[in-house]
Amino acid sequence: MPVEPTSVTDVHDGLRATGYLPGESTALVSYLATKLGKPILVEGPAGVGKTELAKALSKYLGRDLVRLQCYEGLDEAKALYEWNYRKQLLRIQAERQGTGWDDVQDDIFGEEFLLERPLMTAIASSEPVVLLIDEIDKTDQEFEAMLLEVLSDFQISIPELGTVVSKSHPVVLLTSNNTRELTEALKRRCLYLWLDYPELEHELEIVRLHTPELPEAVGRKLVEVVAQVRDLDLKKPPSIAESIDWARALLLLGAQDIDSKVFADTMSVIVKHRTDLDVVAERVGVKLSAPAAS
Amino acid sequence: MAGRLLEFGEELRGEGIAIGTSELLDAFSALQHVPWTEQVDFRETLAATLAKSQDDRRVFELVFDRFFFRAAELAAIEEGVREEGGISPDEAGALDMEQLRRQVAQAVRDGNQALMRDLARMAIAAFGRQGEGSGVIGVDVQRIRRSLALRTDPQPELPQEDPRRQGLPRDEIRRFEAMLRQELERNQIERTEQLSPARPLNELDRALPSGPLQDLAAVHRVVAQLKRRLKTQGNEQRGHKRHAAVDMRKTMRASLEFGGVPAVIKEKPVRPRRPEIYVLCDVSTSVTSASVFFLSVLHALHDSFRKMRSFVFIERISEVTEIFAKERDFKAVSEAIARDSGVADISGYTDYGRVWSEFREQVEDDLHPRATVIVLGDARTNGRDPRADIFAKIAAKAGRTFWLNPEPRLYWNYGDSVISAYEQYCEAYECWTTQQLEDFVKALTRPMHH
Numbered sequence A: 001m002p003v004e005p006t007s008v009t010d011v012h013d014g015l016r017a018t019g020y021l022p023g024e025s026t027a028l029v030s031y032l033a034t035k036l037g038k039p040i041l042v043e044g045p046a047g048v049g050k051t052e053l054a055k056a057l058s059k060y061l062g063r064d065l066v067r068l069q070c071y072e073g074l075d076e077a078k079a080l081y082e083w084n085y086r087k088q089l090l091r092i093q094a095e096r097q098g099t100g101w102d103d104v105q106d107d108i109f110g111e112e113f114l115l116e117r118p119l120m121t122a123i124a125s126s127e128p129v130v131l132l133i134d135e136i137d138k139t140d141q142e143f144e145a146m147l148l149e150v151l152s153d154f155q156i157s158i159p160e161l162g163t164v165v166s167k168s169h170p171v172v173l174l175t176s177n178n179t180r181e182l183t184e185a186l187k188r189r190c191l192y193l194w195l196d197y198p199e200l201e202h203e204l205e206i207v208r209l210h211t212p213e214l215p216e217a218v219g220r221k222l223v224e225v226v227a228q229v230r231d232l233d234l235k236k237p238p239s240i241a242e243s244i245d246w247a248r249a250l251l252l253l254g255a256q257d258i259d260s261k262v263f264a265d266t267m268s269v270i271v272k273h274r275t276d277l278d279v280v281a282e283r284v285g286v287k288l289s290a291p292a293a294s
Numbered sequence B: 001m002a003g004r005l006l007e008f009g010e011e012l013r014g015e016g017i018a019i020g021t022s023e024l025l026d027a028f029s030a031l032q033h034v035p036w037t038e039q040v041d042f043r044e045t046l047a048a049t050l051a052k053s054q055d056d057r058r059v060f061e062l063v064f065d066r067f068f069f070r071a072a073e074l075a076a077i078e079e080g081v082r083e084e085g086g087i088s089p090d091e092a093g094a095l096d097m098e099q100l101r102r103q104v105a106q107a108v109r110d111g112n113q114a115l116m117r118d119l120a121r122m123a124i125a126a127f128g129r130q131g132e133g134s135g136v137i138g139v140d141v142q143r144i145r146r147s148l149a150l151r152t153d154p155q156p157e158l159p160q161e162d163p164r165r166q167g168l169p170r171d172e173i174r175r176f177e178a179m180l181r182q183e184l185e186r187n188q189i190e191r192t193e194q195l196s197p198a199r200p201l202n203e204l205d206r207a208l209p210s211g212p213l214q215d216l217a218a219v220h221r222v223v224a225q226l227k228r229r230l231k232t233q234g235n236e237q238r239g240h241k242r243h244a245a246v247d248m249r250k251t252m253r254a255s256l257e258f259g260g261v262p263a264v265i266k267e268k269p270v271r272p273r274r275p276e277i278y279v280l281c282d283v284s285t286s287v288t289s290a291s292v293f294f295l296s297v298l299h300a301l302h303d304s305f306r307k308m309r310s311f312v313f314i315e316r317i318s319e320v321t322e323i324f325a326k327e328r329d330f331k332a333v334s335e336a337i338a339r340d341s342g343v344a345d346i347s348g349y350t351d352y353g354r355v356w357s358e359f360r361e362q363v364e365d366d367l368h369p370r371a372t373v374i375v376l377g378d379a380r381t382n383g384r385d386p387r388a389d390i391f392a393k394i395a396a397k398a399g400r401t402f403w404l405n406p407e408p409r410l411y412w413n414y415g416d417s418v419i420s421a422y423e424q425y426c427e428a429y430e431c432w433t434t435q436q437l438e439d440f441v442k443a444l445t446r447p448m449h450h
Helices: A008-017 A024-036 A050-061 A085-094 A101-108 A118-124 A141-153 A184-188 A200-210 A216-231 A240-253 A260-269 A274-283 B002-014 B021-031 B039-050 B054-079 B089-093 B097-110 B113-129 B137-147 B170-192 B216-232 B235-243 B248-258 B285-304 B321-326 B330-340 B352-363 B388-397 B419-423 B434-445
Strands: A040-043 A064-069 A081-083 A114-116 A129-134 A155-158 A162-165 A171-176 A191-194 B276-282 B308-313 B317-319 B371-376 B400-405 B427-430
Touching: A008 A024, A008 A050, A024 A040, A024 A050, A024 A171, A024 A191, A024 B021, A024 B039, A040 A050, A050 A064, A050 A129, A050 A171, A064 A118, A081 A085, A085 A101, A114 A118, A118 A129, A118 A155, A118 A162, A141 A155, A141 A184, A191 B039, A191 B054, A200 A216, A200 A240, A216 A240, A240 A260, A260 A274, B002 B021, B002 B039, B002 B054, B021 B039, B039 B054, B054 B170, B097 B113, B097 B170, B113 B170, B137 B170, B216 B285, B216 B434, B276 B285, B276 B352, B285 B308, B285 B321, B285 B330, B285 B371, B308 B321, B308 B352, B317 B352, B321 B330, B352 B388, B388 B419, B400 B419, B400 B434, B419 B427, B427 B434
Parallel strands: A040 A171, A040 A191, A064 A129, A129 A171, B276 B308, B276 B371, B371 B400, B400 B427
Antiparallel strands: A081 A114, A155 A162, B308 B317
């Protein structure tokens, strides 16, 4: 059932209800996006819930999620549309005799022979959708330029068919891990949202939501340790998803406290580079209390 | 209010944020959906529409605070309103310092903002009483913070119930400092009944790692650009053709399935080109000031390229690829290089001739036309033979060779600089600021003429 939010608090509560705990600016920017019909550019380190936000939004707004995963070398054929070449060929073969060229030509460039790719699906859909363009920074600038038409006018021109104009306004999210600067033109068309690692209390709430059975004290200790680990200069600081994984692991082990032994045994859940492991063991592991003798 | 917003936009532009009319229009249309009176919402709305990167966001925060704080104060002066309440200096004198310290620490640990603001005023009053004000707000803030003993690291010597024992959260301390600063500014304005002149934010306020050449963040940004350019090099000529290369053999084979009709077109796979980079970096004393910059370039390059080998040299050459692969911290890297590489023999002067021949020995077999060699150095041979002939052979084997010289072009070929001997075999660039590094990256993308 499509939902139309009427205030920031609506969005905030709605996202919470889907199991996503938004920060103060997240709810606000999402609300603005639904109101203004502008895409959101979400940037931030890996694993802070950029993609999750899109999923939560689609769940909350009651819209389908259309996802376009970007990668190096992604081109129009994979993102917009492609002619179904095989079908066209078979069609021509089937009517080889007695059909004039004009008839065939009109026929084989019809919607029947069009393969819709994510952007096309989002625009042509009769129901409003949430369009997620994931990791836009992985593509090249040419692709970005092509996106501009789609994002500002919500239309796609197909030479053989004409222009497909969106029937419903999709909510668009673009995510970027900041591996390169996006072009000014693209940024200009978007609302900007920077997602960072959450504050202590916020992360504690997230962890608790996912592992309600974890003892309160362990949960608090966990987010404190994770915050300490993030402060170090690591190759890959632990993400929220990894905090949750760690909480689950501790729950399975039935840990009642995070002491130095438990930490040494389980830290590979949150730290995944060999060099990082050494740094963390040396800087954080030693600060924790020794296991209680039992 | 609309006028105020435009002024605010103007002020942001003054700090170097690119704000076009479209951004301002967005801000206005966004504000129609958000109550202006909610401070957090108002601020976030403006930030989402005006500041389009994290750097911009940081500047935005500073300008926002300054702009609206000043606006409010100006209004207060015009209306003749003075801040009511607070604590009079006489009262403050009676305060027990130790108790105040503990209260502040408690409030900071709990993140209680309202209490923090009250305590900030109290602290200022208490210290003003002691006559320690220096007249410079930044200095006062640090003095007050120090005498309040607000520290992030644990202080185990304190009694058990003291909130400072475990150390205090850094963010909250920073917030408290900001409050101190605001209160001090307010005091100053109240005293003089006028605003201090607005000063542009200097680079330091933006909290970037600064220093004339060692702007690490900027170097990393430029190198990220360099990476993209090198990767796509040579692809531009191929244009649309790159997906049209049909593999006839495979297509014929696949067509058997459809009775000889080529229904499935098999294309030749596109193999992305992997750049291979060799970087030689001079770390001798004649380029001391530049070598920090060069090392940070090396450091940034290592973040971006996997197929890269780096060497440092003075009299002889030493491969440091391993060190960069192991160490993440820039400081640790430079220490490790100074300690382990052992490139200085006796004199500590660069010996280019020896460096070339050693380099050639080490990598000759690996060099091929797809490799790029980048030399960072000042080409000052200290009177030794430049051996440009060996350098020419290296340049001939590698695809492209670049020389980045940390000296202004004016000094090239004066004294013992022999850059002209090398310049005929490579492209040489003047490079001692991030701007020039950027220019070099741009030059890289120009099509090759061979």
